[in-house]
Amino acid sequence: MRNVFLFIRRYHTFLLFLLLQVLCWWFLASFNRFHQARFLGVAQELTGSINQRYDRVEDFFQLRAENERVHGMNDSLLNQLSENSLLVDTQQQVRQEIGTDSLKTLRRYVYRSATVIYNSINEEKNYFQIDRGAEEGIRENMAVLNSDGSAVGVIVMVSPHFAQAMSLLHVQQRVNASLKKTGDFGTLEWDGAHPDQLLLKGIPKSLFLKIGDTVVTSSYSFNFPPGKILGKVSALSTDKRTNFHIIEVKPAANFRNLQQVFVVENLQLEEQLNLNRESRKRIEDPKSRRP
Amino acid sequence: MSSFFRYFFRALVLIAIQVYLLNKVPHLHRLVVPSLYFVFVLWLPFSLSRTALLIQAFLLGLTVDYFLLTPGLHAAACVLIAFLRPYLITLLMPRETQEFQYPEPSPRAMQWAPYSVYVLFLSFVHHFYLTFLQWLSVGTFWSFIGKTLLGTVISFLLILTADLLFPRQQSYRTNTA
Numbered sequence: 261m262r263n264v265f266l267f268i269r270r271y272h273t274f275l276l277f278l279l280l281q282v283l284c285w286w287f288l289a290s291f292n293r294f295h296q297a298r299f300l301g302v303a304q305e306l307t308g309s310i311n312q313r314y315d316r317v318e319d320f321f322q323l324r325a326e327n328e329r330v331h332g333m334n335d336s337l338l339n340q341l342s343e344n345s346l347l348v349d350t351q352q353q354v355r356q357e358i359g360t361d362s363l364k365t366l367r368r369y370v371y372r373s374a375t376v377i378y379n380s381i382n383e384e385k386n387y388f389q390i391d392r393g394a395e396e397g398i399r400e401n402m403a404v405l406n407s408d409g410s411a412v413g414v415i416v417m418v419s420p421h422f423a424q425a426m427s428l429l430h431v432q433q434r435v436n437a438s439l440k441k442t443g444d445f446g447t448l449e450w451d452g453a454h455p456d457q458l459l460l461k462g463i464p465k466s467l468f469l470k471i472g473d474t475v476v477t478s479s480y481s482f483n484f485p486p487g488k489i490l491g492k493v494s495a496l497s498t499d500k501r502t503n504f505h506i507i508e509v510k511p512a513a514n515f516r517n518l519q520q521v522f523v524v525e526n527l528q529l530e531e532q533l534n535l536n537r538e539s540r541k542r543i544e545d546p547k548s549r550r551p
Numbered sequence: 552m553s554s555f556f557r558y559f560f561r562a563l564v565l566i567a568i569q570v571y572l573l574n575k576v577p578h579l580h581r582l583v584v585p586s587l588y589f590v591f592v593l594w595l596p597f598s599l600s601r602t603a604l605l606i607q608a609f610l611l612g613l614t615v616d617y618f619l620l621t622p623g624l625h626a627a628a629c630v631l632i633a634f635l636r637p638y639l640i641t642l643l644m645p646r647e648t649q650e651f652q653y654p655e656p657s658p659r660a661m662q663w664a665p666y667s668v669y670v671l672f673l674s675f676v677h678h679f680y681l682t683f684l685q686w687l688s689v690g691t692f693w694s695f696i697g698k699t700l701l702g703t704v705i706s707f708l709l710i711l712t713a714d715l716l717f718p719r720q721q722s723y724r725t726n727t728a
Contacts, residue, residue: 277634283609284623378620385688
């Protein structure tokens with residue numbers, strides 16, 4: 261026993277070094293794999309409030325670009341007002357009101373506005389922080405849209421007053437995307453190389469594509485509302501080894517000046533995921549299979 | 552007590568510069584990520600014990616990590632350079648702690664050539680380990696090499712510039728003091 265104590269005393273610096281290194285690796289592993297670090301909740305409240313102060317200054321320099329985006333968004337919404345169109349029959353009016361208004365059970369998506377208070381684009385795994393958290397109804401897996409309606413990320417971590425989102429510029433991000441023209445769907449990824457270059461995978465060579473085609477969120481996505489713009493095809497080549505196109509997509513959102521964003525909640529997300537899980541269980545579990 | 556506040560203030564300023572300036576400016580190239588915050592570990596006094604050195608480096612790295620949303624990454628690299636620092640100082644300036652005439656490493660205390668080697672080596676170790684940990688999860692070999700070397704060069708230049716611009720006022724220690 262005495263030798264053990266002597267050993268610890270002799271090498272206590274090296275042992276402390278090893279201990280701290282293991283602690284660091286543990287933080288790193290638990291954060292990257294499950295997007296959940298211990299203590300991050302508390303630390304996030306502190307760094308979040310400092311980031312928020314800094315962001316107030318920084319936002320000043322991006323107001324013009326932000327105004328243009330919001331104005332464009334308003335423009336598109338004004339065009340959807342019901343008084344723009346002449347009523348032909350009365351039933352249409354009733355149908356429209358039921359579809360969009362008052363009956364909450366029919367509503368699928370809820371939008372909440374938030375401000376981006378920290379953002380990075382320089383790493384392979386980019387996250388951003390917003391100033392709304394669990395107390396304002398933000399939950400994990402909600403989609404985040406820019407102020408002009410283009411998709412920018414997914415919420416991965418929530419503390420009481422702040423939330424953290426995984427940007428589209430994250431090598432582990434996979435978004436269900438489809439081509440606006442034909443509706444064919446693939447997966448939008450990022451290879452970590454350039455922030456103006458996303459990759460659309462899984463589009464077969466048989467499909468005819470052009471540079472400039474619009475890529476939108478697919479209607480098969482559980483968290484993103486369908487038809488939100490992701491970007492435009494910027495370069496196109498064919499992979500000789502596989503049956504798929506190699507498609508580079510220029511993202512619609514400018515990740516360098518994210519400011520005001522919308523967090524989108526899919527009210528039926530839980531139900532959809534549950535259905536998916538249950539049906540998989542029923543079909544794949546040999547015991548419950550019907551004769 | 553005043554020295555405690557000086558170091559605390561220095562850490563705050565370095566973290567603010569790192570998080571809100573160096574990580575915000577549009578980068579020259581995607582491989583070049585300027586970092587300066589770890590100069591705090593390089594500038595800690597000679598007289599500090601190794602244990603205190605390790606713990607201060609860990610806390611510094613972890614604070615930067617929580618701002619940059621990468622828990623553990625910078626802390627690991629900081630702890631490594633804090634561990635190597637005393638060995639390197641002994642190698643470059645073989646003498647007893649009491650014989651140091653200046654309280655902390657600086658060009659004046661160590662002469663320019665040994666100080667440059669000291670900064671270059673520790674920046675290289677810092678960037679090598681940092682990029683290595685990132686490379687474990689994602690990235691190609693060439694981006695790993697490029698990031699390590701370019702990051703080291705940029706940090707080296709930044710630190711020497713900081714030394715030239717802000718020569719730390721240090722009292723010359725004599726035996727009578």
